[in-house]
Each structure stands twice: as C-alpha cells, then as structure tokens.
Amino acid sequence: MDLARVLRDLGLGDESEKNNGGSACSVIRVLSEIQQRFVAEDSAKRSLLRSAAELLGSGEVRWLFPEFGPDLRAAYAELVSSFTEHAALPVCDTDSGALPSSSYEQIPAKAEAAGAALLALTEQLRGAVRSSDSAVSGSARSLIRTLGPSLCLFSITHLQDLPWTNEASRKRALELLNSTIAATSSGSVVELLCGKDEGDQRGMLGPVLDILQPELTKENWKRNEAMKHVFSWVLVQVGRPCLADYLEQVFPPSLLISDDYRTENKVLGVHCLHHIVRNVPAADLRQFNRAEVLYHALFNHLYTSEAPLIQVVLPCLIDLVPVLEKPLVHTLPALPQKPSRFDGVLRLILTHMEMEHKLVLRRIYASNLLLLIDKMGIGIARHLKRLERVVVGYLEVSDGPEEKARLMILEVLERTIQTAWPRMECRTGVLAKSLLRFLVDISSEPLAPELRDQLLTRASRCLLLLDHCSHGRLRVRLYSEYVLGGWVPALLFAG
Numbered sequence: 001m002d003l004a005r006v007l008r009d010l011g012l013g014d015e016s017e018k019n020n021g022g023s024a025c026s027v028i029r030v031l032s033e034i035q036q037r038f039v040a041e042d043s044a045k046r047s048l049l050r051s052a053a054e055l056l057g058s059g060e061v062r063w064l065f066p067e068f069g070p071d072l073r074a075a076y077a078e079l080v081s082s083f084t085e086h087a088a089l090p091v092c093d094t095d096s097g098a099l100p101s102s103s104y105e106q107i108p109a110k111a112e113a114a115g116a117a118l119l120a121l122t123e124q125l126r127g128a129v130r131s132s133d134s135a136v137s138g139s140a141r142s143l144i145r146t147l148g149p150s151l152c153l154f155s156i157t158h159l160q161d162l163p164w165t166n167e168a169s170r171k172r173a174l175e176l177l178n179s180t181i182a183a184t185s186s187g188s189v190v191e192l193l194c195g196k197d198e199g200d201q202r203g204m205l206g207p208v209l210d211i212l213q214p215e216l217t218k219e220n221w222k223r224n225e226a227m228k229h230v231f232s233w234v235l236v237q238v239g240r241p242c243l244a245d246y247l248e249q250v251f252p253p254s255l256l257i258s259d260d261y262r263t264e265n266k267v268l269g270v271h272c273l274h275h276i277v278r279n280v281p282a283a284d285l286r287q288f289n290r291a292e293v294l295y296h297a298l299f300n301h302l303y304t305s306e307a308p309l310i311q312v313v314l315p316c317l318i319d320l321v322p323v324l325e326k327p328l329v330h331t332l333p334a335l336p337q338k339p340s341r342f343d344g345v346l347r348l349i350l351t352h353m354e355m356e357h358k359l360v361l362r363r364i365y366a367s368n369l370l371l372l373i374d375k376m377g378i379g380i381a382r383h384l385k386r387l388e389r390v391v392v393g394y395l396e397v398s399d400g401p402e403e404k405a406r407l408m409i410l411e412v413l414e415r416t417i418q419t420a421w422p423r424m425e426c427r428t429g430v431l432a433k434s435l436l437r438f439l440v441d442i443s444s445e446p447l448a449p450e451l452r453d454q455l456l457t458r459a460s461r462c463l464l465l466l467d468h469c470s471h472g473r474l475r476v477r478l479y480s481e482y483v484l485g486g487w488v489p490a491l492l493f494a495g
Contacts, residue, residue: 057120068139087111097222104164115172122179149207216253274316314368366408410458
C-alpha cells in the first residue's frame with residue numbers, strides 16, 4: 001500500500017500532495033492526527049496501528065524526517081508514547097505485586113501490533129541515519145536519541161518469557177530491539193546502553209534509568225510487575241567500568257527488591273546486587289557505607305531455609321566480604337589475625353550445615369563452602385573442629401544418584417588439608433576413620449561406575465594428603481591395622 005492511499009484511508013488525502021515537498025508541517029500534522037485518534041477511539045486502535053505501520057514503512061525519509069525541531073520531536077515522542085502505553089501492563093494494587101495470568105491475556109496481541117508500527121519507524125530511522133542527505137540523517141540521529149530509551153524499554157518489557165508475552169510478541173520485541181541497536185549504529189545491547197569509547201558516543205543507560213526511576217520507588221515498584229524484570233535485565237547487561245557511573249541509580253532499587261517478603265523478589269534483588277558487587281570497584285561500594293548495609297542485609301537472609309534464596313545469597317556474600325575486609329597478611333606469632341566477617345559467615349554456615357537435613361540445601365552449602373575456604377585461606381584453621389564434624393556428617397549420608405554433596409565435601413576436605421596442613425596432623429585419626437568407612441560404604445552402594453571411581457579417587461587423595469601431614473605415620477598405621485582386610489585402596493601404598 002503506497003503512502004497516498006494510507007493518507008486517504010486516514011482522511012488526510014490532501015497531505016499526500018505534500019509528500020515530495022519535505023514539509024515538516026505535513027508529517028507533524030499526520031502524526032498528531034494519528035495520535036489523537038489513537039487516544040480517543042478505543043475501537044479503532046488496531047486499525048490505526050496497521051495504518052501507522054504502513055504509513056511509517058512506505059513514507060519517504062525526506063518526508064518522514066525533515067529538519068529536526070521541537071515540534072517534530074514532540075510529534076514522534078507522543079506517538080511512540082501512545083503506542084507503548086497501549087501494550088502496558090494493567091496496574092497491580094495487591095500487596096503481592098502480582099496479578100493472575102488471565103489479567104494479561106490481551107497484552108501479547110497488543111504488544112505485537114504496537115511493535116509492528118514501532119519496528120516500521122525504527123527501520124526507516126535505520127536507513128535515514130545513513131542517508132547522503134545531511135538534513136535527513138541529522139534529523140534521524142536526533143530522533144533515535146530521543147525515542148531510543150522508550151523503544152528499548154518497550155522491547156525489553158515484551159522480550160522475556162513472562163506471563164504477558166507469547167512467542168509472537170517476544171519475536172516482535174527482539175526484532176524491534178535489534179532494529180534499535182542498528183539504528184543507533186551500535187554493535188550490541190552493551191554498546192546501545194553504554195555507548196562507544198571511540199567518538200565519545202554516549203549510551204542510553206542514563207535515559208533508560210531515568211524513565212525507570214519513578215517506577216522503582218518503595219510506593220510504586222509493585223504496581224507494574226514488568227518493571228523489576230526490565231530493571232534486572234538492563235542491569236545485568238552493563239559491566240565494568242560503565243556500571244560504576246550509575247551506582248546511585250541501581251543500588252537502591254536492587255536493595256529494595258531484595259528486602260521484599262516474597263522469595264522470588266528476594267532472589268531477583270540479590271541477583272541484581274551480586275552483579276553490582278562484581279562490577280563496581282570496591283572503593284565505590286564502601287562509599288556512604290553501602291557495602292556495610294548490603295552485608296547486613298545479605299547476612300540476615302542466611303537465616304532462611306529457602307533453597308533458591310540461599311543459592312544466590314551465599315555467592316553474593318562471599319564476593320562482598322573481601323570488599324569490607326583487608327587482605328589477609330602473614331604476621332608475627334605475637335600478632336595473630338583478628339576474626340573477620342569471613343569468620344562470622346563461616347560460623348553460621350557450619351551451624352546450618354550441622355543441622356540441615358534437606359538434601360538440596362546440603363548441596364548448596366557444600367558447594368559454597370569451597371568458595372569461602374578459597375577466600376579465607378589460612379583463616380580456616382580457626383574453624384577446623386567444627387569443619388571436621390561437618391565433613392564426617394556429610395560423608396555418612398548419601399544424597400542421591402549424583403552424590404553432589406559428598407563430592408563437594410570431599411573437595412572441601414582436600415582444599416582444607418592443602419590450606420591448613422600444619423594443623424591437620426592431630427585430626428588425621430578421626431578423618432581417616434571417616435574416609436575409610438566412606439570407602440566401604442560406596443563399595444556396596446548401587447552407584448554408576450564412573451561416579452564410584454570419582455568418589456574413590458577423591459577420598460584416596462584426601463587420605464594421601466593426610467598421610468603427608470602426619471609425615472607418613474598414617475600410612476604405617478593403616479598398613480599395619482587394615483591392609484590385611486583387603487579393602488584399603490592400593491593407591492595409598494603406591495610408591
């Protein structure tokens with residue numbers, strides 16, 4: 001369908017005569033007319049979106065993007081705003097911040113229709129920025145800078161697999177996002193948000209966060225279920241060094257979401273906070289006591305028994321503590337290291353591990369204990385007595401066909417022996433007895449051959465390390481007491 005016919009269908013046939021004249025007044029009037037009708041006529045929205053898509057897709061760039069000015073910018077901004085609001089999620093007034101899926105039944109179709117019109121616009125902008133006509137290309141560049149943040153947020157809202165999207169709407173949103181990236185001459189989402197180093201091209205992260213900010217306050221963030229997901233998606237795209245410049249805008253909403261009573265919101269908030277901890281310099285995190293506030297917030301989450309939350313809190317906390325603590329240094333014997341936050345975290349984890357009976361939590365604790373030991377170094381020597389009880393207890397309990405907890409606890413033991421070897425000789429008796437009992441147990445358990453070999457290898461390696469710590473005395477004791485029984489692995493006595 002050509003432009004003249006579209007204009008006649010809209011009742012603006014006289015404007016088609018100006019198509020080749022490049023009149024700014026012409027396109028501004030057409031856009032304003034479409035926007036006013038779109039707002040006023042609910043029953044005609046779908047047909048107006050189709051007409052707008054055809055108009056924006058078939059119009060010549062000289063007519064669509066004449067000399068840039070306040071009127072042209074306002075006309076396009078109002079039109080894009082009306083289209084994006086058409087597919088906006090219904091307001092949620094419940095304390096949970098979630099609506100039933102039935103509330104979103106009409107959103108995917110609306111998003112797909114609005115996305116088609118916006119995609120037609122961005123494709124035209126994409127071609128116009130490369131136009132040989134300097135006036136057209138300059139106008140297009142100014143427009144994409146103005147409209148880009150709104151186009152990004154619309155795309156991201158309908159891009160993820162959530163109750164208000166379907167396959168068609170997600171595909172349309174992805175096409176729109178890719179078109180927006182191309183129209184800004186960016187190579188990726190990261191470049192779109194952060195800009196390019198060469199040419200000092202600024203990204204859109206600042207304007208995007210400015211739009212999101214009012215929606216992420218304590219009073220408003222639950223009124224639109226999409227906002228937290230959009231914020232999280234945008235945040236994790238941005239890394240060093242760009243994210244540090246926007247710390248004041250991303251830290252409070254992340255902390256707010258993590259402090260909710262719903263587990264899924266806590267998990268999402270901690271996920272955002274962990275990304276901030278890993279991508280913002282330690283000095284910036286310590287400024288204004290941010291890191292200390294975050295530490296106490298995360299530490300309080302450790303008292304929960306919800307596995308999804310513990311799974312994200314522990315890695316975040318382990319990465320945060322080095323921000324608050326000075327690096328461990330070797331001191332004279334008269335100047336022992338003072339207990340640190342690492343010790344507090346480890347004490348609480350070991351307490352939970354001793355009492356925990358849920359297999360999923362046992363696996364989570366065991367896997368993160370290894371990370372904590374790597375961070376603590378020789379400081380783990382202060383906790384060997386309790387750690388020994390945990391290791392012995394975990395080796396006694398099978399955790400299913402994959403034996404993840406016991407595999408990890410064997411790796412924890414190996415790393416502990418390697419790190420705190422001067423303090424391990426007095427513990428070789430208890431640990432060796434537990435490891436030998438473990439070897440007997442797994443020899444009779446119905447395990448896959450590969451898994452059994454892996455468990456045998458790790459347990460044997462731990463026994464060899466314990467023997468080194470005892471200067472060979474453990475090997476002599478085992479040989480004299482157990483080898484005649486035929487069940488101590490021959491690996492222990494290899495030269």
